[in-house]
Amino acid sequence: MGKALFVTGTGTDVGKTYVTGLLVKRLKDAGLDAGYYKAALSGAEPDGKGHLIPGDAAWVKQVAGLSDPLEDLVTYVYREAVSPHLAARHTGVPVEMERIRTDFNRAKEHHAYLTMEGSGGILCPLCWDDRQELLLENVIQGLDLGCVIVADAGLGTINSTVLTVEYLRSRTIPVRGIFFNHWIPGDSMQEDNRAMVERLTGVPVLAFIQQGDTEMDIKIEELIKLYR
Ligand SMILES: Nc1ncnc2c1ncn2[C@@H]1O[C@H](COP(=O)(O)OP(=O)(O)O)[C@@H](O)[C@H]1O
């Protein structure tokens, strides 16, 4: 059974997939057995042959050079670009915790270091109907995972990152680190964002990812410590 880490973000489009791709690649480049898993993906493009392409998984698979088949990497794939609970309601295929647990455990059995990407930000309903109410945080708790947060390094990040950390803490989910995306070296506001976020949360910013980066600058010993 391998170790795992959950990647959440301060919002959708903040760069969770991009950063996760580099993270998984960093592990693989160090010779480690790394895998990727995502419970629910919405906004998938059709491939023209009657299937939907899980874009996030395809990206990470390509960047990190994963050999796993795409269908093993994501459990629920919806075409509509809306929250999974709404996409699920429209398609009649609800997200179920037990299926996620089964797929997650299988992925964790196959890989020494499994990185699980969230959907949206930290407050994301996965299922909301008469029978079941499931939020992303219930999945993180149910799988007993700790988190790292991907945040934009720019304007507004003090608010969104500190709120995300506080929310996770209110749910007793461990927060192990922050990744600053779209980092501009030497930008004094971004440097201050880093200092303020670290000061206000006590959580370290572990790596800084610039536009177009193809590698992540982080010590492998520091990275593997995040996986439990
Ligand atoms: N550091 C970066 N350099 C270049 N493009 C990036 C970077 N971070 C994110 N992107 C691009 O921004 C878009 C949103 O990022 P993505 O990782 O898909 O966000 P999320 O997974 O949080 O929704 C994607 O097109 C992605 O390729």
Ligand SMILES: [Mg+2]
């Ligand atoms: Mg993504």
